[in-house]
Amino acid sequence: MIRVDHVSKDFRSDFLRRRRTVVRELSFEMRPGETFALLGANGAGKTTTMKMILDLIRPDTGSITIGGIDSRDPMARSALGYLPEQPYFSPHLTGFELIRYYGALAGVSREIREERARNLIRSLGLQGAENRRIRHYSKGMMQRLGFAQVLISDPSVLVLDEPMSGLDPVGRKEIRDVLLAQKEKGKTILLSSHILEDVERICDRAGFLVEGRMEEIVETMPAPLPQRRRDDAPRSVPSLERLFVEHVHSRYKEKIAE
Amino acid sequence: MSSNSYASRGSRAFHVAAHTLLETIRDRVFGVSILFSAMLLGAALVLSPLAAGEQDKIIMDLGLAGISVIGLFLALFIGASLVFREVERRSIYTVLSKPIARDEYILGKYCGSVLTIVLNVLMMSVLYVLLVSLHLETFHMGLLSAIYLIALELAVIAAFSLFFSVVSSPFMGAFFTLALFVAGHLARDILHFAELVPAESGRMILKGITYMLPNLEYFNVKGMAVYGKPIPPDLLLFATSYGALYIVGVLLLTMLVFRRKDLQ
Ligand SMILES: Nc1ncnc2c1ncn2[C@@H]1O[C@H](COP(=O)(O)OP(=O)(O)OP(=O)(O)O)[C@@H](O)[C@H]1O
Numbered sequence: 001m002i003r004v005d006h007v008s009k010d011f012r013s014d015f016l017r018r019r020r021t022v023v024r025e026l027s028f029e030m031r032p033g034e035t036f037a038l039l040g041a042n043g044a045g046k047t048t049t050m051k052m053i054l055d056l057i058r059p060d061t062g063s064i065t066i067g068g069i070d071s072r073d074p075m076a077r078s079a080l081g082y083l084p085e086q087p088y089f090s091p092h093l094t095g096f097e098l099i100r101y102y103g104a105l106a107g108v109s110r111e112i113r114e115e116r117a118r119n120l121i122r123s124l125g126l127q128g129a130e131n132r133r134i135r136h137y138s139k140g141m142m143q144r145l146g147f148a149q150v151l152i153s154d155p156s157v158l159v160l161d162e163p164m165s166g167l168d169p170v171g172r173k174e175i176r177d178v179l180l181a182q183k184e185k186g187k188t189i190l191l192s193s194h195i196l197e198d199v200e201r202i203c204d205r206a207g208f209l210v211e212g213r214m215e216e217i218v219e220t221m222p223a224p225l226p227q228r229r230r231d232d233a234p235r236s237v238p239s240l241e242r243l244f245v246e247h248v249h250s251r252y253k254e255k256i257a258e
Numbered sequence: 259m260s261s262n263s264y265a266s267r268g269s270r271a272f273h274v275a276a277h278t279l280l281e282t283i284r285d286r287v288f289g290v291s292i293l294f295s296a297m298l299l300g301a302a303l304v305l306s307p308l309a310a311g312e313q314d315k316i317i318m319d320l321g322l323a324g325i326s327v328i329g330l331f332l333a334l335f336i337g338a339s340l341v342f343r344e345v346e347r348r349s350i351y352t353v354l355s356k357p358i359a360r361d362e363y364i365l366g367k368y369c370g371s372v373l374t375i376v377l378n379v380l381m382m383s384v385l386y387v388l389l390v391s392l393h394l395e396t397f398h399m400g401l402l403s404a405i406y407l408i409a410l411e412l413a414v415i416a417a418f419s420l421f422f423s424v425v426s427s428p429f430m431g432a433f434f435t436l437a438l439f440v441a442g443h444l445a446r447d448i449l450h451f452a453e454l455v456p457a458e459s460g461r462m463i464l465k466g467i468t469y470m471l472p473n474l475e476y477f478n479v480k481g482m483a484v485y486g487k488p489i490p491p492d493l494l495l496f497a498t499s500y501g502a503l504y505i506v507g508v509l510l511l512t513m514l515v516f517r518r519k520d521l522q
């Protein structure tokens with residue numbers, strides 16, 4: 001569904017114009033209907049990778065396709081929804097106007113747009129705020145609005161950058177339920193997160209990014225934490241946290257030791 | 259891949275334009291510009307009893323200049339902040355994550371800003387025409403031609419303003435646009451001045467830059483209009499094609515730059 005093929009990206013930092021490689025020779029492929037997590041320390045290149053999938057940033061080398069279409073073609077995004085890190089929207093519109101605007105951009109017909117917008121406002125817990133200007137929205141409401149903007153086109157591929165951040169525990173659970181419902185519907189979901197517990201519950205596979213390289217892909221998720229605790233038998237699958245420390249943290253320690 | 263019916267290219271640019279218009283008219287700046295024009299009108303009303311003969315020409319001229327300057331102020335602000343602000347606020351990420359090409363986005367932003375400016379000019383013009391026809395009783399069609407050319411000039415400036423917004427920051431963008439406005443009106447004087455530059459290379463560079471800039475005096479018929487002289491149709495036709503050429507050229511350049519931009 002999403003295919004990232006030997007992608008590299010350098011950024012030039014402003015002073016001295018020194019080049020820094022942020023993503024190097026990255027390759028991975030997402031199967032239709034799977035939920036894949038990009039994990040890695042701060043600055044590992046998760047956001048950059050997602051932005052390259054969306055064609056917001058152009059890779060220096062390599063190629064990316066979505067549903068077989070080159071990511072540089074806008075049609076590759078015709079069935080895609082993207083939630084950026086800490087989404088932000090025009091403060092002068094109301095939530096309802098904004099959701100409809102994104103629906104129009106995605107090419108959703110007027111009637112479907114209206115109906116879906118209403119449903120999303122309800123299911124994402126934005127009712128009562130939909131006719132208020134966005135500048136009065138809290139961080140968590142902004143995140144929910146971000147979700148509404150993703151789901152308005154009923155996309156088959158979802159790219160979500162830290163979808164749980166900025167939410168209170170209830171909000172986190174609500175969004176997790178929304179994600180699980182999307183998964184149930186057979187959507188292909190790529191997400192990044194620092195909340196490993198959520199990843200264990202939602203995702204089918206996870207990839208560890210270390211300094212822009214895919215260090216390891218975890219093919220089988222460990223059982224979610226609550227079940228694991230009940231289990232007396234020794235764990236056959238290590239927890240993501242242990243793997244994270246193993247792959248991500250130890251690599252950094254090696255670097256520091258050097 | 260999905261059940262959505264895909265809107266045509268034009269319609270996506272249209273939605274961006276409509277959204278831009280809605281966003282900017284709700285911005286404080288739009289309200290301020292309307293307030294300014296109302297104040298200008300008020301001042302004209304206060305001054306007009308003193309006006310006799312030549313003086314109502316002065317008021318007519320000041321009114322046109324007011325429309326132009328307030329429009330410029332709006333064009334500067336909207337243009338400079340238009341794209342840059344969306345990048346800064348990161349709202350551009352979600353917009354461009356929809357199946358919209360970057361060119362369509364630029365086209366939509368430009369049309370939205372021109373719509374806002376035209377709306378502003380229209381509102382001021384209604385006040386102006388009311389003042390001139392009811393109070394001074396000196397209205398004639400030449401004034402409408404002058405207003406049309408002011409709007410056209412503002413549309414040219416908005417294109418440059420959008421370009422600067424894509425390649426630099428809002429502050430620098432506004433600065434460059436203002437510089438362009440001044441230089442565009444003084445193009446002829448700059449050419450005269452260039453002749454005085456002793457160094458051959460300096461003269462060539464200065465002339466080269468001046469020839470690239472639009473000569474904004476082509477859009478200025480205020481003097482003729484105020485004195486009731488008819489505005490020749492070929493002049494209007496020429497200015498229209500001249501402006502359209504600049505708009506298309508600058509928009510294409512903006513698209514070319516924006517296509518390659520990494521939105522970090
Ligand atoms: N515009 C930029 N210019 C230069 N370097 C950048 C730019 N944006 C990001 N970087 C660098 O690229 C690296 C990867 O950043 P990225 O945002 O992709 O990381 P991330 O994995 O999403 O991190 P986080 O978990 O903090 O969100 C970082 O080291 C960052 O400093």
Ligand SMILES: [Mg+2]
Binds near residue numbers: 046048
């Ligand atoms: Mg990130």
